Amino acid sequence: MSGAIIRLGLLVAMLAGIAQVQVWRQGEGTSVMLAAGALLLCGLFAGKVAKGVGLPRLTGYLLVGVVVGPYALGFIPFDGVKGLELLKGLAVSLIALVAGTELHLGLIRRVGTQVALLCAAVCGVTFGVCFAAIFALKPVLPFLAPMTLPQALAVSALISTVVVSFSPTVTIAIVQETSARGSFTEFLMALVIIGDLFVMVAFALAAGLTRASFGGGLDVQGLLSGVVWELFGSVVVGALLAVAMLVYMRRVNRELPLFLVGLCFAAAEGGAWLHLSPLLVSLSAGAIIANLDEREGQRIHHAIQLAGLPVFALFFAAAGAGLKLATLVTVGPAALLLVAVRAVAIHQSCRRFAPPEDPRLRRFLWMGLISQAGVTFGLAALISRTFPGFGPQVEVLIVAMITTHELVGPVLTRRALERSGEVRGDERPQTA
Numbered sequence: 001m002s003g004a005i006i007r008l009g010l011l012v013a014m015l016a017g018i019a020q021v022q023v024w025r026q027g028e029g030t031s032v033m034l035a036a037g038a039l040l041l042c043g044l045f046a047g048k049v050a051k052g053v054g055l056p057r058l059t060g061y062l063l064v065g066v067v068v069g070p071y072a073l074g075f076i077p078f079d080g081v082k083g084l085e086l087l088k089g090l091a092v093s094l095i096a097l098v099a100g101t102e103l104h105l106g107l108i109r110r111v112g113t114q115v116a117l118l119c120a121a122v123c124g125v126t127f128g129v130c131f132a133a134i135f136a137l138k139p140v141l142p143f144l145a146p147m148t149l150p151q152a153l154a155v156s157a158l159i160s161t162v163v164v165s166f167s168p169t170v171t172i173a174i175v176q177e178t179s180a181r182g183s184f185t186e187f188l189m190a191l192v193i194i195g196d197l198f199v200m201v202a203f204a205l206a207a208g209l210t211r212a213s214f215g216g217g218l219d220v221q222g223l224l225s226g227v228v229w230e231l232f233g234s235v236v237v238g239a240l241l242a243v244a245m246l247v248y249m250r251r252v253n254r255e256l257p258l259f260l261v262g263l264c265f266a267a268a269e270g271g272a273w274l275h276l277s278p279l280l281v282s283l284s285a286g287a288i289i290a291n292l293d294e295r296e297g298q299r300i301h302h303a304i305q306l307a308g309l310p311v312f313a314l315f316f317a318a319a320g321a322g323l324k325l326a327t328l329v330t331v332g333p334a335a336l337l338l339v340a341v342r343a344v345a346i347h348q349s350c351r352r353f354a355p356p357e358d359p360r361l362r363r364f365l366w367m368g369l370i371s372q373a374g375v376t377f378g379l380a381a382l383i384s385r386t387f388p389g390f391g392p393q394v395e396v397l398i399v400a401m402i403t404t405h406e407l408v409g410p411v412l413t414r415r416a417l418e419r420s421g422e423v424r425g426d427e428r429p430q431t432a
Helices: 002-024 028-052 057-068 078-082 085-100 105-136 149-164 168-178 183-213 220-251 256-273 278-292 294-321 326-330 332-353 359-369 374-386 391-420
Strands: none
Touching (some): 057 391, 085 168, 085 294, 149 391, 168 183, 183 220, 183 374, 220 256, 332 391, 374 391
């Protein structure tokens, strides 16, 4: 591990020198290439360091991104980080495709009803507690204070739907990193995926109500059609992707990792253009393939493990570089209060409502639900664009929460998997 630390230090020092050169040779293309190359190298070595001290690689990716990013040491230019936004959809699609290959009908039969009931309970309790906390903060939150009572209630509900959200991206990345397998892991993965489906529906409804409270009118038909299109349209497009992948694997069967990366990139960009969910599109494709042909599903899983490491390292390092540390100072107290309230609500609802047959669910499941990442970022940005009057301030509050959750959540998720006893082989923490 000492060698990895030395190499990481040398990389950061070299990056500092390159950043000085960039002052005289500034250009967006150069900035993006510098950001991509530097974050990839630093992320890979930081991941090794993190693993060596018993932390998830993902935490290493995030932390080194924060340190060298434009909001800390400033070695990576802001334009470079912004230029890597395209990577977000690709990483989410790859991770979701892997998750889909784990969703066998047998798993749904075993835990589907229990997961749905627990998910409704956890989301409902967390939403109610966070809604009450946000509304109680009305006098001290600048964007809520001047609103009328109906407007404040609607905006509090809108924010709460985003605050409830989990992170399938982080959870599945940690599961892949630790090679965790078993009933606890299956339950956790199913819960975070179904939970975010709940959140997307609730967000669409809350956004419609908020628009109506500000005089925009409540278009029930348009609201419902948008929700139906995002959910069912994503499944249909996912089914088409599944067919394309099966045809390629059976007739061409060459360079599968590269083909999957290209297809996932196209799916992410095309899905965003069609107002679909990249997460649900790839998730559906993976699930359909796994249930039609389990062997091909395993091949996809293996191919993404080969191709995904640099993509995931770069994605999470870029996410860390993009975290605006100043937001913690601006809305820090309110954000930290909501982080604590959310964690307590998740913890208590899991302890109260998790199935009693497996004691691990009541003791450790809550730790796997703390992370927030891509979906939450996307919803916060959508609020900012949809409601320009108060949306940017809401985005600052939510991003401040995500900053904390991205640094703490992966560690808790790994700890939950370790304590469940389902982490395999050399990924288990070393004991003295």
